[in-house]
Structures are given as structure tokens and as C-alpha cells.
Amino acid sequence: DAGVIQSPRHEVTEMGQEVTLRCKPISGHDYLFWYRQTMMRGLELLIYFNNNVPIDDSGMPEDRFSAKMPNASFSTLKIQPSEPRDSAVYFCASSFASKPNSPLHFGNGTRLTVT
Amino acid sequence: AQKITQTQPGMFVQEKEAVTLDCTYDTSDQSYGLFWYKQPSSGEMIFLIYQGSYDEQNATEGRYSLNFQKARKSANLVISASQLGDSAMYFCAMREGADGNQFYFGTGTSLTVIP
Numbered sequence: 001d002a003g004v005i006q007s008p009r010h011e012v013t014e015m016g017q018e019v020t021l022r023c024k025p026i027s028g029h030d031y032l033f034w035y036r037q038t039m040m041r042g043l044e045l046l047i048y049f050n051n052n053v054p055i056d057d058s059g060m061p062e063d064r065f066s067a068k069m070p071n072a073s074f075s076t077l078k079i080q081p082s083e084p085r086d087s088a089v090y091f092c093a094s095s096f097a098s099k100p101n102s103p104l105h106f107g108n109g110t111r112l113t114v115t
Numbered sequence: 116a117q118k119i120t121q122t123q124p125g126m127f128v129q130e131k132e133a134v135t136l137d138c139t140y141d142t143s144d145q146s147y148g149l150f151w152y153k154q155p156s157s158g159e160m161i162f163l164i165y166q167g168s169y170d171e172q173n174a175t176e177g178r179y180s181l182n183f184q185k186a187r188k189s190a191n192l193v194i195s196a197s198q199l200g201d202s203a204m205y206f207c208a209m210r211e212g213a214d215g216n217q218f219y220f221g222t223g224t225s226l227t228v229i230p
Contacts, residue, residue, distance in 0.1 A: 031216065043206070043220045048215065089158060100215040101167055104208070105152050111124035 002026070006092050006107035014115055018080040023092030024073055033104065034067055034077050035091040043091075049075065050067045050097060082114045119207050127195045129229050135182070135202050136192040136224045138207030144168075147211040149190040151181065154223070155203040165203075166190055197228045206210035 037064040047057040069075040096102035128134035
């Protein structure tokens with residue numbers, strides 16, 4: 001079984017540029033989460049979807065961040081314009097909604113560096 | 116109040132010895148799940164073990180076991196016969212909520228296995 005697939009693995013961009021991170025969840029999972037991890041703040045939930053519908057985006061830092069899930073097998077997280085403080089590792093994770101013992105399965109993450 | 120508390124920022128263990136990583140949690144739900152993840156230096160988040168709130172027995176997965184003490188709200192991870200490859204960050208997490216859509220992570224414990 002393929003796990004959660006994220007692309008790109010690494011992204012280096014200049015301040016002000018648009019960045020798009022991509023995620024393919026595990027087939028059949030109906031929850032999809034986007035997290036950001038930094039040394040200072042640890043693992044932060046940005047947004048999560050249930051059956052492709054955004055449920056809670058209260059963790060999205062500001063309007064520069066947006067996320068979409070056009071179908072069950074694809075989600076994007078976009079930052080426009082990017083800033084140096086957005087530098088972090090961004091994880092996508094998926095899970096079954098109906099199984100309380102279902103763990104979050106994480107992708108390998110995208111390491112974003114904004115210069 | 117913190118939902119998940121990991122009080123040990125860093126731990127050291129001799130190779131082949133056992134080590135316990137502490138985790139306490141806070142919830143008023145009756146149904147919840149507890150998870151442990153390993154994050155090696157390569158960055159991926161690896162699911163290790165799960166314990167359900169109604170499970171009578173402590174969970175075990177190979178060299179990993181979970182010391183679940185419900186009344187004390189603790190879910191400590193025990194790693195037996197430590198190996199050098201066990202050196203990593205370890206995160207305790209809890210899943211709760213009516214829809215099981217709330218995941219909370221601790222700040223992590225950095226484990227170093229000494230040869």
C-alpha cells in the first residue's frame with residue numbers, strides 16, 4: 001500500500017513567491033490534515049478536511065495560506081506571497097474518520113525554505 | 116491545560132537496555148485513543164503503537180509496549196533492548212472528539228541510544 005505522498009520533498013524559494021505543496025492521501029481515508037513543524041512551535045495543525053470539505057482552518061496563520069481538496073485523492077496547500085517565517089517542514093497526514101483506533105499516517109513532509 | 120504532556124525533553128539509554136518515555140494526557144472524553152510516533156533525523160513521522168481507552172491490556176508491538184494507566188492518565192512508551200536506530204524524537208498523541216477528529220501531540224522526547 002502506498003502511504004501518504006507529498007511533493008516536493010524540498011522547496012527553496014524567494015520571499016514573495018507563490019509556493020504550492022501537494023499531497024495524495026491514502027486511498028479510502030476520509031480525513032486529511034495539514035501540519036507545520038518548526039523547532040520553536042513544534043507540530044501545529046493548520047487545517048483539516050473531512051470528505052474533501054474543510055472543517056477547521058483556524059490554524060491557518062493568515063490569509064496568505066490557503067488549502068484545497070478538489071477530490072478524495074489530492075490536496076494542495078498554497079502560500080502566496082511566501083515569507084521567510086514560513087520556513088518549516090509541512091506535513092500532510094490522513095486517517096479514517098470512522099475508526100477511532102486509526103492513527104494519522106504522515107507523508108514524508110515538504111521542507112520549505114524561504115529566503 | 117495541555118492535552119498531551121511529555122516532560123522529558125531528552126533521554127539517554129545504553130544500547131540493549133530498556134527505556135521509558137513518559138506521556139500524560141488530559142481529556143474528559145470516555146472514548147479516546149493514544150498513539151506514539153517516532154521521528155528520526157530523516158524527518159518522517161512513523162506510527163509505532165496505539166492504545167484505546169477501553170483496552171484492558173497494554174498494547175505491544177515488537178520491542179514497543181505502552182504502559183497505560185488510565186486512572187493516572189498516563190501512557191508511557193517502553194522500548195526494550197534499545198538499538199542505535201532507536202535514536203530519534205518520540206511524540207505522544209491523543210485522538211478524541213465525537214468524530215475522532217481531534218488529534219493532539221506532545222512536544223516530543225529526544226532519545227539518544229549510546230553504544
